[in-house]
Amino acid sequence: MGALLSVEGLDAGYGAIQIINDLTLALDAGARLALVGRNGVGKTTLLKTIIGLADVRAGRVLYDGKDISRWSPRQRALAGIGYVSQTRDIFPSLTVEENLLTGLKGRPRGAIDEAYELFPRLAERRNNGGQQLSGGEQQMLTVARTLLGQPRVLLLDEPLEGLAPIICLELMRAFERLAKDTGVAVLLVEQKVDDALRFAPNVVVLERGQVVHRGPSEELRARADLLARFVGVAGAH
Ligand SMILES: Nc1ncnc2c1ncn2[C@@H]1O[C@H](COP(=O)(O)OP(=O)(O)OP(=O)(O)O)[C@@H](O)[C@H]1O
Numbered sequence: 001m002g003a004l005l006s007v008e009g010l011d012a013g014y015g016a017i018q019i020i021n022d023l024t025l026a027l028d029a030g031a032r033l034a035l036v037g038r039n040g041v042g043k044t045t046l047l048k049t050i051i052g053l054a055d056v057r058a059g060r061v062l063y064d065g066k067d068i069s070r071w072s073p074r075q076r077a078l079a080g081i082g083y084v085s086q087t088r089d090i091f092p093s094l095t096v097e098e099n100l101l102t103g104l105k106g107r108p109r110g111a112i113d114e115a116y117e118l119f120p121r122l123a124e125r126r127n128n129g130g131q132q133l134s135g136g137e138q139q140m141l142t143v144a145r146t147l148l149g150q151p152r153v154l155l156l157d158e159p160l161e162g163l164a165p166i167i168c169l170e171l172m173r174a175f176e177r178l179a180k181d182t183g184v185a186v187l188l189v190e191q192k193v194d195d196a197l198r199f200a201p202n203v204v205v206l207e208r209g210q211v212v213h214r215g216p217s218e219e220l221r222a223r224a225d226l227l228a229r230f231v232g233v234a235g236a237h
């Protein structure tokens with residue numbers, strides 16, 4: 001029995017620049033894992049390596065028992081690795097509904113009701129242009145569009161960044177529901193550490209492209225000293 005997604009002894013980066021150093025982690029089917037760490041430690045680079053947008057120098061990425069290190073980003077997406085980037089890339093000139101249609105990957109049009117069920121705000125704004133959406137709505141749209149492809153693994157890169165507390169709450173509730181209802185495995189990168197640790201039972205902390213701590217989220221929540229050191233917060237509440 002292997003994990004659904006794992007990286008083993010990974011050295012990766014951009015061309016000659018190595019960012020990720022000998023990194024190993026695993027995500028089981030249906031599991032939730034939080035990935036935290038300060039700015040610039042390589043969180044996004046790790047996700048990019050998993051989806052095929054950064055260069056692997058050593059080690060490998062395994063998905064569903066296969067070495068996918070040399071697969072194209074498109075192959076990985078089609079195989080069920082969903083990615084929501086830190087930059088919320090929606091199509092600003094398309095409506096909400098048109099944005100959602102781009103995520104269907106051949107599924108019938110009616111499937112977009114799943115997106116509206118998860119985020120009723122999107123249903124209310126289905127004919128609004130992408131550029132008219134608030135930051136939170138844009139985030140909902142990128143998440144919903146990715147989910148329409150029915151991924152088995154969802155990689156979320158700081159989905160709460162820059163959003164108001166009430167919207168963060170709404171998003172986190174949607175992620176909870178989603179994980180429960182669909183069984184999608186979630187790797188959540190988030191600097192709002194408290195939210196990340198509540199969501200995921202296990203956590204990995206990165207520093208300079210390396211894992212410096214891993215274990216149950218509850219344990220880390222109780223360690224104000226480690227939280228201060230790793231992510232610069234006084235403690236989770
Ligand atoms: N395309 C690129 N080419 C070269 N270096 C890059 C590239 N993208 C990022 N880097 C560098 O890689 C390092 C890690 O960046 P990364 O974006 O992975 O960090 P992060 O942990 O996601 O940070 P943040 O919390 O700010 O999002 C940084 O030093 C960054 O400058």
Ligand SMILES: [Mg+2]
Nearest residue numbers: 043044045086
């Ligand atoms: Mg990042």
